[in-house]
Amino acid sequence: MVPLGWIGGTCGLLLAAAISMYANALLGRLHEAGGKRHIRYRDLAGHIYGRKMYALTWALQYINLFMINTGFIILAGQALKAIYVLFRDDGLLKLPYCIALAGFVCALFAFGIPYLSALRICIPGSQSNRIFTTIGAVANLVFAYNTGMLPEIQATIRPPVVKNMEKALWFQFTIGSLPLYAVTFMGYWAYGSSTSSYLLNSVHGPAWIKVVANFSAFLQTVIALHIFASPMYEYLDTRFGSGQGGPFAIHNVVFRVAVRGGYLTVNTLVAAMLPFLGDFMSLTGALSTFPLTFVLANHMYLMVKGPKLSAFQKGWHWLNVVGFSLLSVTAAVAALRLIILDSSTYHLFADM
Incomplete structure (x- = not known):
């Protein structure tokens, strides 16, 4: 919402919800294409286009998931740092350390309210910088609503599949979106209003509210990461795991610990190296x-x-195909520009 402002951000959130609902409804109606249920997006793409599109869709899906998982670890690390700063603002606990701790907790969780950060209400820089930042924000709006995994999420829905899938989508994009709007608008108001900003950030302000908010955000991101990492776990277990001896056999347990731990280690390393991952998420939104x-x-x-x-x-x-293709290219150019600019401003493992 920051690059787009109150009016643009609010309209953008609602418009992104509407077009996301429409696009996902189209996917829902294709769930039984050819008389067969396609429980994975890549299976549907492969059925329609062939093996090459199956592989491309698979790659785009898992790039999406990797970026989502990495972003969750960054958010969890930011929440931990925000709690620490409330009590000791001595600079000893850097953001990369908090991200590493968050990644460790996420790894532990794998085996067994969106973060309210201080916002820059005005976008610094030249007019061109504001334009490209706004275009990147549009890609992030779309990224917030979509994973490119509707068939996987709704695969177990009961018959009639398409009708019930559409009901679930309507619920998700109406009632289900209300908590997202509430937290976004309240957080934006709280840090955007001079009075509320003073109350929240002053020494005498209600620190316990910020502790609860950030600790809740930390727990939420840990749980959400596990959910969005599940498709990657499923693929790795199916592709490389052993089906002999059952899931609790020693060799299978060791395999899962090593593979899942390794995957989350890579996520955590990327998160700590690139805390300005929002730019890369803009690029992911554009290209995936x-x-x-x-x-x-x-x-x-x-x-x-x-x-x-x-x-x-x-x-x-066809208008949608062409229009969103052009928007994808434009957003990708804007995201690449932001990545180049931020790469010259922030170093690896920066303490933001």
Whole structure:
């Protein structure tokens, strides 16, 4: 919301929800394409386009998941640092240390309210910098709503599959979005208002509120990371694990500990190295979330339902394909520019 402002940010959140709901509804209607349930997005893409698109979709999905998981570790580390600073602002506990601790806790959890940070209400720099930052924010809005994993998330839904999937989507993008809006708007107001900002950040302010908020954020990110890491665990277990001896056999337990721990170690290392990961998430949103959720969904719908669509409907879906493709390219250019600028400002393992 910061680069877009109150009006732009609020409209952007609502518009991103609407177009995300629409795109996911298209995917839901393709869930039983060809008379067969496709429980993975890449299976659906492979069914429609062939093996090469299966591989490309798989790659984009797991890049998405890796970035989401890495981002969660950064948020957890920021929450820990925010709690520490409330009591001892001596600079001894750096952000990379907090991220490493958060990654360790996440690894432990794997085996067995969005973070309210101080916001920059005005975007510094030249007019061109504000423009590119705004374009990057648009990609982040889309990233906030989508994972490119609808078939995987809804795979166990009971028949009639498509109808119930649409009901679940309507619930998710209406009632389910209210907590997101509430936390976002309250956090933005709290740190944007001069009075509330003073109360929250003053020495005599209600420190316990910030402790509870950040500790809740820490717990939430640990749980969320485990959920979004599950598809990667499933792939690694299926691809490289041994099915003999059951899940609790010693060799299978050791394998899971080593593989999952190794995956989270890589996540944590990247998170500590690049705490300005928001720029990379903008790039991921441009190169992965936009194509998976909007471009590919509309084109797959054309491929499967094309003969039954009117000329107007075909034109509408082609407009979406072309429009979101152009937006994806534009957002990617903006994200690359921000990465270059921030790379010259922040060093690796920066304490932000």
